[in-house]
Each structure stands twice: as structure tokens, then as C-alpha cells.
Amino acid sequence: MTLHLPKKVTIIEVGPRDGLQNEKNFIPTAIKIDFIKRLQETGLQEMELTSFVSPKWVPQMRDASDILASCLNPKMKHIVLVPNRKGIELVLKTPCRAVAVFVGVSDEFNKRNSNKTTAESMKELVPAVTELKGKGYFVRACISTAFYCPYKGKIVEADTIKLCQQFIDAGVDELSVADTIGMAAPHESYSLFSKITEYFPNHLITAHFHDTRKMGLANIYSALEAGIVRFDTSAGGLGGCPFAKGATGNVATEDVVYMLSRMGIETGVDGTKLVSAIDLVRPYLSSPIESAFYRLHSTAE
Template sequence: MEEPTMPSHVEIVEVGLRDGLQAEPVFVPTEEKIAIAKALIAAGLKHFEATSFVSPRAVPQMADAAEVIAAVRQPGVLLSALVPNAKGAERAAEAGVDAMVVFMSASESHNLKNVNRSRAESLRGFADVARIAADAGIPVHGAIATAFGCPFEGIVPVDTITDIARQYRDLGIETISLGDTTGMATPTLVKERCRALAKAVPDAEVALHFHNTRGVGLVCVYAGLEEGITRFESSLGGLGGCPFAPNATGNICTEDLVYMLEETGIDTGVDLEALIEVAKRTERAVQHGLPGQLMKAGPRLKTYDMESVRTAAG
């Protein structure tokens, strides 16, 4: 059997500053968010979902969205931001984001829990966002949450995913992200849905966004690589988790992802040691441990002085 052709380079979209921090109970100071973002850029990351232009009352952690964008913006770095509605789009346009991200759930029930709207209501609102973004010359990316399963409905039909993707393309959205909000993806589902999108919206760029709820997040990344996907969203330290899904845990971890890719011979352009240090800094900023593995163990070929490890007795 012929081995699948793997990509030589992968783009990583760091979502920790938005998806990772949004549910954190302790407010991370604006200056610290900016410092973490700049450290990530120095480590080689160039694409961020940096914040969200949601109501500050609803998500206090994102109240400093415009300040973060203004301070982090620099040539060669793409800063996207999540926008839930037309008001958020207007604020994002004023802040000068590089891209806006709209999102809806593939399952009706999760969309109602997550944004208190039906899917049809969400799509109608995106038309206003698309108009505002077009007037400002800003592209829109479309995320499909619960694309691999719903905690309330179970299986989400693949036809639902392709239908939403087509409606996104009708709005002029060229980049579509499949989100595994509750960690229900499997390699088989990843391949099925990537192939379905390739047929339904062949001119769209597809990105994948996995959570590691059931421990197979990186395996699902590998399945995506075999399908030719070259854009993956991840969060430093594995920070994050959907507050509107039972037992949801964090995103796949950026430094763990970089390690796997580089060890597979796929270039990311990221300094792994520097990235690990940023993950440790983030752990201090949120004041609790993070699930990332590499930040604890270090790269595979890291060596230690024998005197630093005790010798077995007997």
C-alpha cells in the first residue's frame, strides 16, 4: 500500500490567547497577555486567534481586545479575532484585525447552549458580519464547532457539515475550520469529513481544531496531515475548554503539536525550547497547572547530568 504524501510545512494557528483564556476565572493582565503574545512571535509563531470582540460583561477576560491587537500588531504576523455579531465586527474592524472569525455549532442544541441562537439565526447574523468585513477589506474565516460530534445529540451527520460549509462559501468565506469542541473526533471521522469538504467546497482552505478530551488529539492531526491539511489550531500548554459542553477539556497543546510535527519531518518554523518557556510562563499567569506534556518532559533528545538523578539501591 502506498504511503500518503505528507506536507513539508504546516501553519499553526495559536488560539490560546482567545480560546484558551476565555474561560479562565482569573483575569490575566493586559500587559501579560501582550508579553505572552510577543514571546510566541519571537518563538516563531506568525498566526494568532488573538482575542474576541464579545461583550465585556459576558466575557470579562476579553475586555481588552482592542488593546491587545494594537500592542501585538507587527509586519508578518496575522491577528484574527472572533466576532459573534455585527457589533463585534464593527469593533474588530475599528481595531484593525487582519481577519474576523465567525463560528456556529453543527448541532442545533450546542449552538443554542453556546450562543443562545438557532443555527439559522447565527447564519443570518453572519451576513451582517461579512458585509462589515468586506467594507473594511478584512477577510472572514468560518469555524464549525461540534463538527465531529455533539454532547447532546451524539453523531453529527457529515451532510450537516458540508451544508454549513457551502453557506459559508456563499458568504465569501474562504477558510473553514472544523472544530472538535468536545473531543469526539477520531481519525476515521477526520478523514471522512476532510474528504467530504474537499468535494463540497473544493476551493476552500480547510483548517482543523482539535481538543484532547479523549487523548487522541494528535492522532487526529496525523489523520488530517494524511488528507493534505496544512493548517492546525492549537493552544499553548493545552489551555482551554468549552464552558458549554459537559466534561470538555483543553485544546491540543501547541508545543506538543510542534514536537510531533518536527519529529515527523514537517517544518513549523517554531523554536521548540522557546515555546516551552512561554507555556511555563502562561501556566504561572493563569495560576494553575496546564496539561501540556512536553513542557514537563522536554524534547526527546534532551539529556541530563547523571549526578542529578539518584541511583537505585541494592
Template sequence: MFSLPKEATIIEVGPRDGLQNEKNEVPTDVKLRFIRALQDAGIREMEVTSFVSPKWVPQMGDAAQIMDSVPRTGRQFVLAPNERGIENAKAAGADSIAVFVGVSDSFNKKNINRSTAESMEGLAPQIRQLKKDGLFVRACISTAFHCPFEGPVDPEKTLELCRQFAELGADELSVADTNGMADPAESYRLFSRLKEELPDLLITAHFHDTRKMALANILASLQAGVDRFDTSAGGLGGCPFSPGATGNVATEDVVYMLERMGVATGVSVDAVCRAVDEIAGTVSRPLASGMYTLHQNGQPKQ
């Protein structure tokens, strides 16, 4: 019926994207236990923290402490929204930097008080310098499908922004359905275009599960040739600048689906659920992904 890759890479975003929207303050030692448990589960690429202003995102105020203590297993991304954040991240020893821009001007202005064009103008010299310094650059493309303020986003605008990052030398594009409005057909169309036009870049799909279509969108993206997915253990997440957006698709559910279809991830569902146990008692809402609910109830996952 369709062809699927033999392997897929899971990029865990729970410690950063998952926790940034949490109202409860999660202690640093709990975050570190969470990160270590995820690494023990087989995760080799992870967003571990963000160098943003604690005034706007208090949850990330311990970024330097996290970087000082996190085990350097695989690739650890840190998000840095501007020049100051990038310099702080580099000073903390980060070698993989994630930057972000929204396709939608309205979203971008709500987020960082700049239009998309203004953001790109500011980021361009930063990205060029990061590449000269030998660092890995991950570009996070927000509101790639839909904007909570403007509505549907023209795919051509998303493609053009992705091309700009490619020209600047970005290594990876994480293309996000920020408020969970994408459907499988448009996911297939957009990612097919990206894979065709930018074959030398790592293309990662990032889906929120607001309308419970994230797994279907991942399947559509797989068929479009994508083999990298941002996921969040326990379904943690949301977006403080996207009203109504709920959590990211749960790591344990994605891994279970992929492995059942014969797509190897190298990640243990059981071990991811145990990692969620480390964080579940400190967050503000119940974590109720399919696989984690089975884990809590002591039911078999097979």
C-alpha cells in the first residue's frame, strides 16, 4: 500500500518545549532525572533547555545549570531566540543551537515582537557565525500550517522561509504544526515538497496533538519521506503564544506506532514511560497518553 523507512529518529522535546508551558515550577534536579531517564530509554537527540529571558519563560531560568549537569550523550539542542541567548548558550558549552521563526507575522510578533522578515534579518548573521564556529543549527519553523491569529498559512510562505534557512546554512528544519490544525493530506503535500526541494537538509516533522491527528499526520509524513519526528514524553507541552494549543504528540505513542509498523527507533516504550514517572508528579496536569495510561494501570502494551 505504501513504503515506509526502515528506521526513524525521535527527537525528544519534553525537557524544553514540553516544560516551557508548565505553570508549576519544575525543580532542576527533577528535570535532570527526566533527561537522564530519557537518555536511558534510547533517546539520542533532545531539546534539553532554552536560553530565553526568565522574565518571559521562568521555567527555563536554570538553563546554565542544566547544561552544566546534563550527560553529553548524543546531541543536546538548546533553544536560543536571539543574539544574547546564542552567546549564553555557547558560553554554557552548547554545540547544537535551535533558533525559531514563525511563518505568520502575527504569531512572530506575539512571540518575540518582530515580524518574520525582521527576525530573519537579525538571525542571518548569527546563523552564519554559528556555522563558521562549527556548530549544528536547527531551525524551528512555527505556524507552518496554521496560525491562531491569521488562520491557514499559505504553503508557499512556509516553503520560502525554509529556503531562506537552507541558504543560510541551517543543518535541520523542524517544521511545526504549532496549534495542531494540520491534517494528513496537507502534511503529506508540504513535506513532499520540502523533501523534493531541500534534499540535503534534515527535515523533521513537529506535530501537536490538539485535535488528536498527530499520529495520522506522522504516518502521512512518513509516506512523504520524513524519518525524523519531534515528540514529547507524556505528551507534555503546548505553546504560551498559541492560544488553545495542547501538548506535543507523546513520545511513547509515536515509538509504539512506529515499532509496530516495523520502523525501528532504538527507543524503549517502557523506559520512556518510566521517564514520564519522574516528571508526572511535578507538572500541572495529568499526563494521559495512550501508552502512559496503560503503564499507569499496569496493563501490557503489546
């Protein structure tokens, strides 16, 4: 059997932002900074650092300015998530040059997330993307509920592709297409990403899988077969979604790196150093680390 797999894959670490945002207890800023700096030493080249969101809704991110002041590394691409115009104004005041915007394919999810329909969010985001590109920023568009919505159920593939097209037309550099509630099955991963890579062959396409039903690694494998070579992952499998009850974190970075390594696919990321980074933040987390690689290699009690 011939496997149509790449020789190299890019890992985008989202643990400091997507991973920690759902933690109920505030993690000290100094711990977050040390966590990020250890992750920076693993060989990762791209990372979501934090987000400029309302502290009222996501209190864990209230130290975004302090994180950026301490953690920007010129050797890496660091990304800041911004939900709206206010977030964009804040990021424009920082040295960070890569920005992520987000919207859900599902109106129901989007209303709970940003109090707007998908169309209303896009009406605000399209001119924002144009402005950011005009100022020389790298812009990443995060497409939430690309497969399933916790309120609506299954999402029609054509709706996800239509939203991707709107962002491509607006000029974004990257699409991060997310299985927000971790419900996609491998055949659905292959189907959607095959179409996306066919329709948008000249753009950066990233797959973002949550591991709620333990299908994350299988979905990554299917996406690899569909031509995807970029994946969002979270050290320790940290994360969840405040607006998707029961959704767990992203697929664990260390498990993904191990699987790809066993398949002969290069990531440039050191799994042992990932474990060291997770060891630092683990005592401050509300849930145990369930990553197989971490459990087998950590010496932390």
C-alpha cells in the first residue's frame, strides 16, 4: 500500500492561548511566561501566544499585554487572537505582527461566542483584514465549527467552504479550519480537507482538531492524506471552549510529534522538551494531563 504523506509538517502550538483560556483558576503570569519560553526551546516555529479578549468573558487572558511584552521571539512567528475592533486596536500598539481573527460557520455558535451572526461578524472582519494586510500584518482566519456545532449539529461542507472563500477573498494568509467540539470522524476530515486543498491550493491551510472523542490523531492522519501539512496542537492536550460545553483540548502536541516521527515525518520539535514545558504548568491546571506521550515520559509526581 502506498501512503501519500508529506516529508515535513509544521506544528502551530496553541497551548498558551487556546489551551489555557478555559482554565477556571488564573494561572500566574510568570508561570505562563516560563511555559511559553520553554515551548520556544522545543523547536516550534509558530505559536499562538495570547488573545486580546474581554477579561469579563475570558479572564485567563487578562494579562495579554504582559505576555507579549515578555515573550515575543524574533526567530518565531507569534500570533495574537483578536475578536473585534477593540482587540485589533490593542494589538496594533504592540510589536506583534501576526494576528488571528475568528468566526464560526454556525450562526448559533457565533451568536453565543460574539453576539453576532456569522454574516454580521464577517461584515466587521473583512474591512479589518484589509486594514491589517495594508499595514503588513500576517492574518490568520480561524474557522470554528467547521464540522459540527454544539447547538445546530452537523455543518454542511459547502457552508464551511463558502466562509473560507470569503476570508480568502478578503486577503487572509492562512485558514485554520477547526473541529471545535471534537466530533468529526476521519472520513469527514478527509472529505472536507480534500475539497479545501483543491479549492485553495495556493494558501496556507491548517487543521485544528479537538480530541473530545479521542479521534484527533486519526483525523490528523486523514488530513495528511488529504494534503494538509499544518496542524494546530496544544502541549499536554490543554484546552476546551467556553462556548462548547464538554469540548476538551486540542490534540496533544507531544502525541502528534511522536506519531509523525514514527511515520518518518519531520516536525523539528523535541518531545522531551515539550514534556519539560508541560511539567512546569501542570500543577496549576484544573484537570490532569491525559497525553500518552506525557504519561510515559514525565518524571513529575
